[in-house]
Amino acid sequence: MAGLDWxxxxxxxxxxxxxPGAVENTPTAFNAAIAAGYAIVHHDAxxxxxxxxxxxxAAMTVADLRRIAFKETADRIITLxxxxxLVAGRATLAIELKSLxxxxxxxxxxxxxxxxxxxxPAALMSFDPFQVAVVREAAPARxxxxxxxxxxxxxxxxxxxxxRRAARYFAHLVRARPQFLAYSVAxxxxxxxxxxxxxxxxxxxxxxxxTEADRAKAEKxxxxxxxxxxxx
Numbered sequence: 001m002a003g004l005d006w007x008x009x010x011x012x013x014x015x016x017x018x019x020p021g022a023v024e025n026t027p028t029a030f031n032a033a034i035a036a037g038y039a040i041v042h043h044d045a046x047x048x049x050x051x052x053x054x055x056x057x058a059a060m061t062v063a064d065l066r067r068i069a070f071k072e073t074a075d076r077i078i079t080l081x082x083x084x085x086l087v088a089g090r091a092t093l094a095i096e097l098k099s100l101x102x103x104x105x106x107x108x109x110x111x112x113x114x115x116x117x118x119x120x121p122a123a124l125m126s127f128d129p130f131q132v133a134v135v136r137e138a139a140p141a142r143x144x145x146x147x148x149x150x151x152x153x154x155x156x157x158x159x160x161x162x163x164r165r166a167a168r169y170f171a172h173l174v175r176a177r178p179q180f181l182a183y184s185v186a187x188x189x190x191x192x193x194x195x196x197x198x199x200x201x202x203x204x205x206x207x208x209x210x211t212e213a214d215r216a217k218a219e220k221x222x223x224x225x226x227x228x229x230x231x232x
Contacts, residue, residue: 004143006092006121007180008203008224011232012039018228023050026075027086034091041207041226042083043096051077058100058107080114089120094182094205094226096147097135099128107131112139125182129169132176145205146176148192149184182207185214188221197223 016022016029017036023029025044033040048054052069065077078086080095087093097108108131111124116139123143124135135144181196182205193204206218207226215232218225225232 004180004203007039007094007123007143008205010037010039010092011224012041012092012094012205012226014041014208014226014228015043016040023070023073023075024228025050026070026073027078028073028075030083030086034087036231037091039092039094040087041094041096043098045098080111084114084118084120084122087120089118091120093120093122094145095122095124097124097126097128097131099126099131101128101130103130105134108134109138111135112142115139115142123180125178125180129172129176129178132178133172136176143179144176145180145182146173146178147182147207150187150190178202180205182226183222185209185218185222185225188217193221197221 013033015024016026017033017038018024018029021028022032025042030040030042044050044057046054046056047068050070052071057065062079068077070076083093095111097111108124108126112135115122115124123145125145125147126132127147129146132144132146135142180203181193183190183193185206185208188206196202197204203224204222205224205226206222209215209218209225209227209232210229215225
């Protein structure tokens with residue numbers, strides 16, 4: 001898509017360039033990705049996987065989060081504004097908005113507001129098309145994308161439940177008008193990325209590429225990779 005060449009120009013380091021000595025989602029991992037010339041995708045919704053403590057980030061204040069220690073590094077959690085200051089336009093940012101699918105507009109609106117005036121290449125994206133729609137309405141000039149994978153049926157769901165959920169999803173998708181798609185490499189090839197790439201002529205990213213086999217599939221079916229545990 002014209003105007004989004006920056007999004008696919010470089011491979012994207014999933015949660016920064018992490019490994020021995022650099023824990024993902026930390027300033028150290030982000031600086032390593034920048035130094036290596038990679039773009040960066042950043043996300044996490046809960047404590048405990050990488051950090052001490054537990055609980056949802058959305059339930060905590062900035063002051064609370066600053067006190068949380070990572071398990072294997074002296075780094076501390078930083079805000080989105082601090083991330084923008086750290087990157088300072090030196091790398092493309094793809095920022096995932098986590099969602100509880102509860103219609104809460106605070107996160108996408110706040111992310112859009114913090115990115116206002118940021119001069120570097122940055123996009124917001126989410127699995128939840130409602131959040132993408134809120135981004136479009138709050139900041140129509142900000143690049144926005146949908147994250148997706150092949151649908152897996154939920155045990156006990158009736159046909160009516162599945163139909164209503166699908167109808168809501170597509171209604172939000174129409175409002176969102178995503179400008180790119182990030183699709184699971186495990187599910188390639190698939191109709192949504194093929195339609196996005198060849199009919200809509202919009203960029204397709206694929207996640208999470210960890211092996212040469214993943215890379216070969218991504219090279220055939222997508223425009224750029226989100227990678228970890230393996231360097232392109």
